[in-house]
Structure formats: C-alpha cells, structure tokens
Amino acid sequence: MSxxxxxxxxxxxxxASDIFEVLATPALHSVIDGSDTVQGEQPGGPQRLYQGAKFGMDMRIGAKYKTLNTVTEFEEGRRITWRHFTKATWSYLLEPRDGGTLVTEQWDARSVTGKVVLRPMGFLRKNPIAMEKTLAKLEDYVTKA
Known part of the structure; x- marks a missing residue:
C-alpha cells in the first residue's frame, strides 16, 4: 500500500441518497471539511456536481488560495470522485447497509507530480486525521438535518 x-x-x-446529496453539493463542502482548509465555493460553479463538472473552492492553508476541481467519477448515490489541480483525487464510496451507509473516503496522491513535497508539508500525517473529522462532520450534518 502506498x-x-x-x-x-x-x-x-x-x-446513501442523503449522504450523497451533501457530497454532490459544493456549497456544503466547507461545512463538512475536517481539515478546516475549505473556506467556501467559488461563484459560477454548479450547484450540484455531475460527471465532468468543474468547480472551484476557496481554500486556506496559511495563505488563501483557490482550487479548481473536475468530477472524474460520478455514480448517483454511490460514488463521486474529483481531481484537484495537482492531480490528487478525493473519492467517496457509499455502500448501503442495514440501518445506514458505509462511507469510504479516499485521498489518492499517487499521480501528483512532485509528490515528494507532500510529506514535509505534513499532508501524509494530517490527511488521515482530517478525513476522520470530515466523516464525523458528515455524519453530524446528515443525522441532524
């Protein structure tokens, strides 16, 4: 494993449909973000994501910056993946189970050019913690809505 x-x-x-709706809505990404880096959506993007959709997010890691993402996988209610401008991908897989949904979040930076900087910048250490917080915030959002 890499x-x-x-x-x-x-x-x-x-x-799964309730969870997917949150993931497919860029305006809610800052609400569920466990890294506290997603500040909000950029204007002019889609209100709801779809295969091939491009959407921008306002970010902050120390300094403010913007990202442009492209949805590369989209299966309604089951799977959504977007690719970051660095070629890293964020994926969510939803598996309906008795009484709810098993949600898998995945960050894949194996295709990132210059990935050697990810470790010294702390991403390999911080992302697992942030992902666990994101999933907890996602749960809070969909179960209290």
Missing amino acids: SYLITRERFINAP
Whole structure:
C-alpha cells in the first residue's frame, strides 16, 4: 500500500441518497471539511456536481488560495470522485447497509507530480486525521438535518 493513498471509512446511520446529496453539493463542502482548509465555493460553479463538472473552492492553508476541481467519477448515490489541480483525487464510496451507509473516503496522491513535497508539508500525517473529522462532520450534518 502506498503512503500516498489514504483511506478512511465510517458507518453513518443515514440513507446513501442523503449522504450523497451533501457530497454532490459544493456549497456544503466547507461545512463538512475536517481539515478546516475549505473556506467556501467559488461563484459560477454548479450547484450540484455531475460527471465532468468543474468547480472551484476557496481554500486556506496559511495563505488563501483557490482550487479548481473536475468530477472524474460520478455514480448517483454511490460514488463521486474529483481531481484537484495537482492531480490528487478525493473519492467517496457509499455502500448501503442495514440501518445506514458505509462511507469510504479516499485521498489518492499517487499521480501528483512532485509528490515528494507532500510529506514535509505534513499532508501524509494530517490527511488521515482530517478525513476522520470530515466523516464525523458528515455524519453530524446528515443525522441532524
């Protein structure tokens, strides 16, 4: 297993359709972000994601910056992946189970050019923690909505 591929999962007591709706709505990404780097969506993007959609996010890691993402996989209610401008991908896989949904979040930086800087910048250490927080925030959002 590559240290540039990080996966976390959480069982959430909610239907996959409710969870997917949050993931497919860029305006909610800052609400569920466990890294505290996603500040909000950029104007002009889609309200709901779809295969091939491009959407921008306002970010902050020390300094403010913007990202442009492209949805590379989209299966309604089941799977969504977007590629970051660095070629890293964020994926969510939803598996309906009795009483809820198993949600798997994955960060894949194996295709990132210059990935050697990810370790000294702390991403390999911080991303697993942030992903666990994201899944907890996602659960809070969909179970209290």
